[in-house]
Amino acid sequence: MAKILRVDVGAGTAAFEEVPADLAVLGGRALTSTLVAREVDPKADALGPDNKIVFAPGLLAGTTAPNSGRISVGCKSPLTGGIKEANSGGQAAGRLGRLGIAAIIVQGDPKGKTYVLHVSKDGARMDDGAPFWGKGNYDAAAALRAAYGPKVATIQVGPAGEHGMRNSSVATTDPEGNPARHAGRGGVGAVMGARGLKAIVIDDAGSDRAPIKDVDRFEKARKTLVEGVKSHPVTSQGLTNFGTAILVNIINEAGALPTHNFHDGRFDKAEAISGETLHQNCEDRGGKRSHGCMTGCIVHCSNVYNDKEGTYVSSGVEYETIWALGANCDNDDIDAIARLDYLCDDIGVDTIEMGGTFGVAMDGGLLGWGDAARMIELMEEVRNDTDLGKKIGNGAGHAGKAFGVTHVPTVKNQSMPAYDPRGIKGIGVTYATSTMGADHTAGYAVATNVLGVGGSVDPLVAEGQCGLSQNLQEATAGFFDSTGLCLFLAFPCLDQPDSLAAIPELVSAKYGVEISVADMAAAGAKVLEVERGFNRGAGLTEVDDRLPEFFSKEPLPPHNVVWDVAASELDKVCAWSPVVELG
Amino acid sequence: MRVTVKLGSILRAKAPAFVGGEGIVELPGEGPFAVSDVMAALDIRPEEVNVIYRNHVLVAPVARARDGDRVALFPPIFIHFSQFYLERKTD
Numbered sequence: 001m002a003k004i005l006r007v008d009v010g011a012g013t014a015a016f017e018e019v020p021a022d023l024a025v026l027g028g029r030a031l032t033s034t035l036v037a038r039e040v041d042p043k044a045d046a047l048g049p050d051n052k053i054v055f056a057p058g059l060l061a062g063t064t065a066p067n068s069g070r071i072s073v074g075c076k077s078p079l080t081g082g083i084k085e086a087n088s089g090g091q092a093a094g095r096l097g098r099l100g101i102a103a104i105i106v107q108g109d110p111k112g113k114t115y116v117l118h119v120s121k122d123g124a125r126m127d128d129g130a131p132f133w134g135k136g137n138y139d140a141a142a143a144l145r146a147a148y149g150p151k152v153a154t155i156q157v158g159p160a161g162e163h164g165m166r167n168s169s170v171a172t173t174d175p176e177g178n179p180a181r182h183a184g185r186g187g188v189g190a191v192m193g194a195r196g197l198k199a200i201v202i203d204d205a206g207s208d209r210a211p212i213k214d215v216d217r218f219e220k221a222r223k224t225l226v227e228g229v230k231s232h233p234v235t236s237q238g239l240t241n242f243g244t245a246i247l248v249n250i251i252n253e254a255g256a257l258p259t260h261n262f263h264d265g266r267f268d269k270a271e272a273i274s275g276e277t278l279h280q281n282c283e284d285r286g287g288k289r290s291h292g293c294m295t296g297c298i299v300h301c302s303n304v305y306n307d308k309e310g311t312y313v314s315s316g317v318e319y320e321t322i323w324a325l326g327a328n329c330d331n332d333d334i335d336a337i338a339r340l341d342y343l344c345d346d347i348g349v350d351t352i353e354m355g356g357t358f359g360v361a362m363d364g365g366l367l368g369w370g371d372a373a374r375m376i377e378l379m380e381e382v383r384n385d386t387d388l389g390k391k392i393g394n395g396a397g398h399a400g401k402a403f404g405v406t407h408v409p410t411v412k413n414q415s416m417p418a419y420d421p422r423g424i425k426g427i428g429v430t431y432a433t434s435t436m437g438a439d440h441t442a443g444y445a446v447a448t449n450v451l452g453v454g455g456s457v458d459p460l461v462a463e464g465q466c467g468l469s470q471n472l473q474e475a476t477a478g479f480f481d482s483t484g485l486c487l488f489l490a491f492p493c494l495d496q497p498d499s500l501a502a503i504p505e506l507v508s509a510k511y512g513v514e515i516s517v518a519d520m521a522a523a524g525a526k527v528l529e530v531e532r533g534f535n536r537g538a539g540l541t542e543v544d545d546r547l548p549e550f551f552s553k554e555p556l557p558p559h560n561v562v563w564d565v566a567a568s569e570l571d572k573v574c575a576w577s578p579v580v581e582l583g
Numbered sequence: 584m585r586v587t588v589k590l591g592s593i594l595r596a597k598a599p600a601f602v603g604g605e606g607i608v609e610l611p612g613e614g615p616f617a618v619s620d621v622m623a624a625l626d627i628r629p630e631e632v633n634v635i636y637r638n639h640v641l642v643a644p645v646a647r648a649r650d651g652d653r654v655a656l657f658p659p660i661f662i663h664f665s666q667f668y669l670e671r672k673t674d
Contacts, residue, residue: 233659233660234660237660238592238660241592241660242592242660246591246592249589249591249604249655249657250591250634250657253589253636253639253655253657254636254639254641255639266639271603271604271605275592276591276592276595276603276604277603279592558638558639559639559640
């Protein structure tokens, strides 16, 4: 029977409790959002003592289901002011699943103390965090392995989270022990840091795989899903060989690659930072062009990037990072981008938000366009929490105010990712209406708009985008964010009915329940309902479900289109209604 | 007729002389020609391409390319046909 681990940093205690019956078949985002909505006052100060941070593996964590090791991190976001679920790959979720831990809730006022939480099959304990506090994520991960054993997985915050930066992330370690996977968005690292928690060390030695109620049924569904993933060209060839960076040239040719802080839709130096260039550099320099971020991954979209001397630089140099620190900043130096990726991982900040911040700062004259060397220098200001570091470590919205820039591409104060909403309007609807702020993974309309997966609408017109986004947001929440399955399984699942049906089959077999595709879609809609209720309680309204005005006024080259999806249509997606009462 | 062609990932093997997957394809006469004729000039079969941009607009292989156009071709490894049709301009 899975349990919840409740950690009170004020009392210095860590105790297990039963999972409430109504939460027994919730995992990942469904569980974090439900717990946050139940236990956190939406009007609480996100960095104050009454906010909580919840870590939850997905429903299939610790099993042999492919790509089932995503972990969700939930709280009230210090960046958006609303509810947040950020998720990450890495080793942590699978280990927690094997230990039978459904969620870890961290609460209380640490009163200046710092901790490391250690969990194993023998229980949980709070250790002194002082030996590790202040270290970058890479040094901290090495020190934690030295202290607790070479095979532990860790969840940790870097200096940015320790300093309470609203752009700070929560890092998890990959199979090589590198803290290169991040629950990046929304400042979740600051909430973990505010709890005085430097790291969670997960030692699953001696534990078994997560129990399965119906092993034969599970195995049949698992094989179906594996066959679907391995037969789909995106998940078996494209992502495997070129990673997500393959999107650079595709989105650039679509005229929707945000360039120069969303002033343009094409980057004339895109080839220099493309997936094809990254692939070649990995091949030439002894890196890995194909790499899995978690045990059980069969897609291997990640990479290990080396410098010209063949020395490790970073891992997981992928599309969003390359775009944010590259095209958005007029930076065509992929080696510098990889170095910046390492620094973001080490300091513990979200690369999308950091790139958005740099774009705004460049518009404001803090540094020149494409000045990669200065970008690297400025990262140390964030690490050291200087006055300048505070201006650029708290997100693009904060930087806009600091540098007098109004051309700030955020929704709910969270930076937009690597698709211009004027060129791909479906993703614009998701940016506007997601409970998470500008978030591309919440309803990945790009797949249908551009890549022709699971149907199509015209990316340049408003018609059809709202229904598309709403359906994808519900599906994402229900099928992927709550099961812990990697979102890239959506490519085969959107195209292959058998693959989609395998997901509720896996859950049904594991838990001994009967859940259908329709049930999971409904569960996804319920998660969004809970989140919208929290956001309403936090004071967010339909006014927050809008894109910045400049998108409606400034035509985007080369298509010269503006954002023109009507506010009334956006409000239908959110179905603004009285606050949902949670029983 | 001369068009600029951008090839994505594995399609670059069709034109190793291109730099960064980009180069000029020349067809006899003034054109216009179908995009499929541009593909044929590089020995690219229809099943090897699933996304075509002509001057940054998504088009079908029958769409016309004119002198000076830019045509970008991407293989199916990052997209896939589904039971739904893909909207593409055909003119």
